[in-house]
Amino acid sequence: xxxxxxxxxxxxxxxxxxxxxxxxRALAEGVSKIYMPxxxxxxxxxMLETEHKHPEQCIPMMGLHPCxxxxxxxxxxxxxEEWLGKRKFSAIGECGIDLYWDKTFFPQQQEALxxxxxxxxxxxxxxxxxxxxxxxxxxxxxxxxxxxxxRGIFHCFSGTPEQAQKVKELDFLIGIGGVATFKNGGxxxxxxxxxxxxxxxxxxxxxxxxVPYRGKRNEPVYLPLIAKRxxxxxxxxxxxxxxxxxxxxLNLFKL
Numbered sequence: 001x002x003x004x005x006x007x008x009x010x011x012x013x014x015x016x017x018x019x020x021x022x023x024x025r026a027l028a029e030g031v032s033k034i035y036m037p038x039x040x041x042x043x044x045x046x047m048l049e050t051e052h053k054h055p056e057q058c059i060p061m062m063g064l065h066p067c068x069x070x071x072x073x074x075x076x077x078x079x080x081e082e083w084l085g086k087r088k089f090s091a092i093g094e095c096g097i098d099l100y101w102d103k104t105f106f107p108q109q110q111e112a113l114x115x116x117x118x119x120x121x122x123x124x125x126x127x128x129x130x131x132x133x134x135x136x137x138x139x140x141x142x143x144x145x146x147x148x149x150x151r152g153i154f155h156c157f158s159g160t161p162e163q164a165q166k167v168k169e170l171d172f173l174i175g176i177g178g179v180a181t182f183k184n185g186g187x188x189x190x191x192x193x194x195x196x197x198x199x200x201x202x203x204x205x206x207x208x209x210x211v212p213y214r215g216k217r218n219e220p221v222y223l224p225l226i227a228k229r230x231x232x233x234x235x236x237x238x239x240x241x242x243x244x245x246x247x248x249x250l251n252l253f254k255l
Contacts, residue, residue, distance in 0.1 A: 001030040001242045003227060004249040005220040007094070007128065007155050007175055007202035008034045010058060011043065011050040014206040014217055023054050026220035030242075034220050035253065037061045037094035037128055037155075040068040041079050059253070062089040063116055066098040066109045066130055073105075073112050080116070084123050090253045092120045093128025094155060097141075100133040110141060117145040120152070126252050127152035128175075135159050139166060146170055151252060156204055158186060161193045168198050173248060175202040178210035178218060180229045191233035196244040200252070201226055 005026070015022055026034065034057055036047050050058045062083050064076045083089070095116040097109045120127040131138040131154055142150065154167050157174035167174055176199050179185040191199075201223055203209075209218035210225045224238075231241045 001224070001227075001239065002246050003029075003031045003201060003223050003242055004033045004035070004246050005031055005203050005205075005223050006035050006153060006200040006249050006252075007037055007177070008205045008220050009036065009039075009207075010034055010205060010220065011036055011047040012206055015219075019050065020053065022219045022221070023057055026223070027057065029221050029224055031220045031223050032057065032246075033249070034058050035061065035090055035249075037065075037091075038063050038080075039065045039094075040076055044079075044083065059090045061091040061093045061128060063091075063093040063095040063128070064112055065094055066096050066112065067101060069105050069109045069112045071105070071108065073108050077112060077115050081119060084119060089125065091126045091128050091152070092116050092123070093152075094130045095127065096130035096155075097134035097138045098130060098132045099137070110137075113138065113141050114145070117142065117150065121145075121147070121149055124149070129154050129172075130156070132156070135163055139163075139170075142170060142172070153200060153252070155202065156208070157190075159190070161190050164190055164194050164198070173198055173200050173252060175200050176230055177202045177204050177226055178208040178214070178222070180226055180233065181210040182214065183211075188233055191230060192235065194234070196230075196234060196236060196241060197248060199230065199245050200249045201230070201241075201245045 205218035
């Protein structure tokens with residue numbers, strides 16, 4: 001079985017003592033690629049160092065996370081574009097809007113997302129979207145920017161079947177992670193109505209570990225547990241889930 005973790009912060013400090021081992025554990029369970037979303041300027045060096053150590057498995061994105069958008073966000077975005085001009089990245093991300101923790105910089109988050117949508121078009125890259133408590137706000141900006149060339153992922157999707165359909169109409173994918181295994185995660189009411197060709201798998205490690213590891217550090221080795229739950233909810237075989245979601249990710253990231 002070949003799986004792709006389309007969203008993992010494997011470079012984060014939670015893996016400082018066993019990052020290499022975590023990558024090896026994932027490989028042993030069939031997770032062949034780990035896509036790494038950037039956070040801000042403080043995470044770039046360690047993310048690229050992780051890629052350097054595992055160039056075939058750990059693949060970086062470049063972007064500014066909405067939770068790290070502050071009054072000086074323009075400076076961060078200048079750095080993002082500077083890096084995009086220096087070397088190849090797999091995607092713009094993660095970016096978007098987060099209204100869960102703090103709404104103080106909501107206007108700045110909107111502006112930062114608009115800029116990164118433009119960067120995705122300019123560099124012909126997919127974009128990976130963070131939409132915590134902000135699906136409609138994020139969707140509105142992406143829909144306005146969609147000119148037929150934008151593609152990407154609504155990461156950590158936890159919306160409704162209707163919202164999943166809106167994502168599909170944008171020609172975007174939904175990222176499904178550990179929440180699918182949660183008793184009250186809500187995806188049991190969504191995934192039976194979503195075709196596999198609209199889904200990519202993700203862990204979002206070190207966050208949102210699937211059952212039975214909920215509350216503990218998440219890591220890419222747990223991706224098969226998410227794939228198994230998607231298979232149960234979609235009425236497909238585990239092999240079908242693995243093959244289709246892997247191909248979806250490969251198509252999106254143009255490997």
